[in-house]
Amino acid sequence: QWKYGDIQAFKPWAAKLRPQDRIIIRRPRNQKPEPLPNLEWREKEGLxxxxxMAADNAATPAAQTPE
Incomplete structure (x- = not known):
């Protein structure tokens, strides 16, 4: 990609992800990518x-908080 690491360049593509799809980005462990709507991130050895997100986790953060 030509946006020099700008995670927002992935936004249109990320919106089309199916449950079996993944985005993989190489970054240091302490540099979590900026949030993208309905995407959750995991880190493994610099990747x-x-x-x-699962449908039940894709709700707004307030709706995710157990009462």
Whole structure:
């Protein structure tokens, strides 16, 4: 990609991800990628792996907080 590491360049593509799809970005462990809508990130050895959130986790943060 030609946006020099700008995670927002992935936004249109990330919106089309299916549950089995992933985005993989190489970054240091302490540099979590900026949030993208409905994507959750995991880190493994300098690779950040983004995947679509499960439908029950994709709600707003307030709705995710147990009462």
């Amino acid at each position: 950040w792996i983004g995947r679509p």
